[in-house]
Each structure stands twice: as C-alpha cells, then as structure tokens.
Amino acid sequence: MNPERLVEELLKVxxxxxxxxxxxxxxxxxxYCIVRQQRLILLNRSLPPEQMGYVLAEALRHVPLEGVPMxxxxxxxxxxxxEQSAHGALLLDVSMPGQQLGRNG
Numbered sequence: 001m002n003p004e005r006l007v008e009e010l011l012k013v014x015x016x017x018x019x020x021x022x023x024x025x026x027x028x029x030x031x032y033c034i035v036r037q038q039r040l041i042l043l044n045r046s047l048p049p050e051q052m053g054y055v056l057a058e059a060l061r062h063v064p065l066e067g068v069p070m071x072x073x074x075x076x077x078x079x080x081x082x083e084q085s086a087h088g089a090l091l092l093d094v095s096m097p098g099q100q101l102g103r104n105g
Contacts, residue, residue, distance in 0.1 A: 001073050003049035009074045010056040014041055017063050032059035039063075057081045 001009070011021055020038060023045040030043040030052075041059045043052060057078055065078075 001071075001077070003053055006053050006074065006077065007049045007056065009071055010053060010060065010078075013065070013068060013070050013074065014056065014060060014063075016068055017060075017065070019059075019063065030055045030059075032062045054081065058085070 014021060018039065019032075020040045021043065022040060023043045025045050028042070028044055029047065030041065033040050033042065041056065043055060047055065060078065061082055065075075
C-alpha cells in the first residue's frame with residue numbers, strides 16, 4: 001500500500017473512533033491530544049506521507065482499536081510499527097528542517 005493511501009486509511013480509522021483531525025502548518029510534527037475533553041490528532045500538513053503515517057500510528061496507539069473496521073494490511077502495518085517501536089527498533093526523524101527536537105519530540 002502506498003504511503004498516501006495508508007494515510008487516508010489511518011485517517012478513516014481515527015475518524016471512525018470519533019477523533020477529530022486537524023492539519024496545521026508550523027514547526028511541530030503532530031500527535032494525539034485531548035483539548036476541552038475532545039480527542040484530537042494534530043498533523044503537520046508539511047510532513048511527507050511516510051512520516052505522517054508514523055505520526056498517525058503513534059497517535060492511534062492511545063485508542064482501543066478492537067472491533068474497529070480497517071483493511072487487514074493497515075491493521076498488520078500498525079501492529080508491526082507498534083511492535084518495532086516497543087522494542088526500540090524504530091527510529092524516525094520527523095523533525096522539520098531547522099527544528100531541534102528533544103528525545104520526546
């Protein structure tokens with residue numbers, strides 16, 4: 001599955017879970033948060049789709065996805081990404097040019 005299609009599918013999963021999506025521009029990568037008791041995933045619209053997919057994967061880690069309809073390839077990709085990051089095998093630099101990020105982004 002190409003990165004653009006993967007991002008589309010991940011966005012559908014988030015929306016199905018009742019999570020609001022905001023795409024903004026700025027010096028951040030994005031992630032999951034709760035604002036005024038509403039679940040939100042904030043995405044930097046300048047990120048390439050490959051990096052946006054990983055930001056969405058990390059954001060969706062906070063949401064129970066059992067029973068949520070999604071393509072088997074998307075569910076498998078999420079499981080693989082979560083397993084790799086849990087074992088420290090996944091290291092991504094999703095910083096914006098000229099931006100210094102600490103360990104937690």
